[in-house]
Amino acid sequence: MPKSFYKSLGFVFLLCLLAKLSLANDRPNVLMIYVDDLRPMTRDYGHPQMQTPNFDRLAKSGLRFENVYCQVPTCGASRASLMTSIYPTRLRFPDFLTWAERDAPGRATLPQRFKDSGYTTISNGKIFHHQTDTQKRSWSEPAWRPEINGRTYYNEATAEFMETQTDTRRLRNGKLQKKVPMFEPGLVDPMKTNDGLIAEKTMNDLERLSKEKEPFFIACGFAKPHMPFYSPAPTWTPYPVDGIELAEFRELPQPTPESIRTVREQFSYSFMTPDLKRQLEYNTPEFHRYMRQGYYASVTHADNLLGRILDKLEELQLDEKTIVIVLGDHGFLLGEHNEWAKNQLLHDALRTAMWMKGPGIAQDAEVSSQVEFVDVYPTLCELASIELPSRKIHGKSFAKVLQKPKAKHRDAAYTRFGIGDALTTDDYFYVLWQPSGEKENALLIDRKQDPLFQSNLSGQEEYAAIETQLHKQLLGKIRQARQIKTTQKKAEQKAAQNNGPQVEQKPLRIQATVESQNPHGVVLAHGGYRFGYSLHFEEGFPVFSIRNDGKLTTLKSKERLQGKVTILAMLDAQKITLQSDGKLLAQAPSPGLLLKQPVGKFTVGEDFGDAVGDYEGPHPFNGKIHQHRVITKD
Incomplete structure (x- = not known):
């Protein structure tokens, strides 16, 4: 092949390289x-x-x-x-x-x-x-x-306060940690x-x-x-x-x-005044x-x-x-x-x-x-x-x-969280919650007439056409979100457990075999802050929690357990019961069968989303869960 060809090829390569460098x-x-x-x-x-x-x-x-x-x-x-x-x-x-x-x-x-x-x-x-x-x-x-990190404090006064601090929060691994103060004007x-x-x-x-x-x-x-x-x-x-x-x-x-849900993130901190002299009363x-x-x-x-x-x-x-x-x-x-x-x-x-x-x-x-x-x-x-x-x-x-x-x-911005989806336009703010097994509920705000977001117009006849239009537009966004498929490793595991057993108006029997030297955290949970149930441990003590129309009923064992144990939690129309290996641990009058099917996920080993019990989710279990099952009867 002639030398001129190689020279031409080299010249082209040089031009490409110079173009690349110029672009960079x-x-x-x-x-x-x-x-x-x-x-x-x-x-x-x-x-x-x-x-x-x-x-x-x-x-x-x-x-x-x-x-x-x-x-x-x-x-x-x-x-x-x-x-x-x-x-x-x-x-x-x-x-x-x-x-x-x-x-x-x-x-x-x-x-x-x-x-x-x-x-x-x-x-x-x-x-x-x-x-x-x-x-x-x-x-x-x-x-x-x-x-x-963002929780690091800088003042000696804060360090001295923390030495005697007794207020704690529960970490995701189940351990307790002292709450740091909410405020610090740092000498730094x-x-x-x-x-x-x-x-x-x-x-x-x-x-x-x-x-x-x-x-x-x-x-x-x-x-x-x-x-x-x-x-x-x-x-x-x-x-x-x-x-x-x-x-x-x-x-x-x-x-x-x-x-609509409230948030508890702020309760992870101690509400002391910045000078650490006194406790503030929440939301005053x-x-x-x-x-x-x-x-x-x-x-x-x-x-x-x-x-x-x-x-x-x-x-x-x-x-x-x-x-x-x-x-x-x-x-x-x-x-x-x-x-x-x-x-x-x-x-x-x-x-x-x-x-x-x-x-x-x-x-x-x-x-x-x-x-x-x-x-x-x-x-x-x-x-x-x-x-x-x-x-x-x-x-x-x-x-x-x-x-x-x-x-x-x-024309609109889309946001979602939990069981809700939201659409914001220049004129309106619309949120639609779609709880599983329950009626949809919504929030509709006229942003121009109500800039402080005081009045929920959902369901009002004069706004029916607007709400219908926003509802349709929002469902379109939800469909659009689902059109892009992703292989979700974590989400697939949740989806397999998502719906849980049908427990509405049915006697409930939960059996689980677990192993830990100091059992702590959620064994299983189903539902959220309105309807649901969970079996969990608090520093070795089994706890059976029931949420019925927002009311929490908690049955806690007076006996601490450790090692490998089988727990049986039962709910019927007369009583709520906890047993372990055939031994009665606790019993109380029944709060009634669950009035509605729990909304949200059925999870094992932790409680995602709105916690069923009196704990901060996900509250993971700190040991092995060998087997579990939930049995219902018509």
Whole structure:
């Protein structure tokens, strides 16, 4: 073959290589900053009391999103959905313990797309809920977190308090742990806090990677303002507790839907005042003010660290070629409806904060159109010229909105949690709960007429046509979520046990053989906070719990058991009984047969979702369960 052919071939190869290098140099870097539990609570979002100059600066140099919604209002599930651009279902991405690797194995993650396209991808702090989730395929280097965490306290006074603290909480492994205080104005350098160390690592990575030829995708995850509210003392100063205003409406919408749930996350902490001198009474006006003070201070701490990172970008002259996206992972209730945190389908738990800035992005403008978290994935990929298979994701790129902020993106945003699904439009907020074996119930809010979400209009004749339309639209979203199939390792196990035996109005007999030197945790559970039953142990003592129309009946053995034992729990119309190996352990008058079939999963070894008994789920069993069975009679 002539030499000219090889020369031509070499020239073509050189052109391809130069084109590839040029593309690498032209592609933008990405800096993604996740702020745990951040709601739209900054000055630029219309809250003048907030000291957030760096969030304000970010909004002026880019875009603020007014109507961005998470897909699931809980950490692990929300992040897994965003990072895969896949909608949740009842079995996929169900709760805060979600692993993307288990619920959507093999599905390319957002950082994986960048990594496979030649980017250096870095994870600092909390990005996925679990540090090692999809780690090998998502990140160029092992995901990094500090040795301390969001529960780490900094003051000697707090350490002394903890020495004599007797209030405890139950961990998932069944062990007891002392509750840390909810509040601490820390006597600590901001950069020595958990989030300060994450910011420092991120700034060091920016400096290191600025010298490399390959573009980067850095994800930085701050822990605050997640509870407990620990931040440096100066961040508390702008917020005197006596001057803090309460949420304007502190009741649930009326009439209240039967399936609406309350949250208990806040009870994992001790309600001592910040000076640790006295206990606060839950949900009093004083309690509300201190909770808001702590949250505000934590937001200001996050703002301080954000400013340092933005300064570093400018110092390294990276700001003109880096797309910056800053966002919460869901919303957060700050006393609205007398509720706290997330893990429920109330509007403030779903709407979150988000900003973007960078090359080609409009400045000092707001996007009012609905945006979903699943849309972040395809948008960032489009900006980086990364092609995506459209049928494998639910997200829709909003890249056009970045240059034309007034453009329409979506008409509605979809969110789900537990047995409920929600749809948010410009005019309405609609939630539909579909409990198994029970009547659907719903929440319909007219957002324009009722901005405080006080009146539930579901079932009212004048809103019948609107509710029918929203109901149809929401069912379409649910079908769309199910169209993308994932092989769910964890979810398949749950699904096999999901329905449980038919126990409505039937005598119930539970038999289980277990083995543990100090049995503790749930042996089996079926249902939730309205109707259900569970057999569990508390430090060796067997407990049989029955939920009948929300009322809890608990039968606890007076005898501690250990080793390998067989437990028999029985419910009939006359009595409720506990036996072990033929010996009567406890007996009491019956609370009655279950009036309705329990809603929710039948689980063995733990209790997911709404706990049946007087414990915090999942409350896993700490030993072996050799066999179990539930027998009913007509």
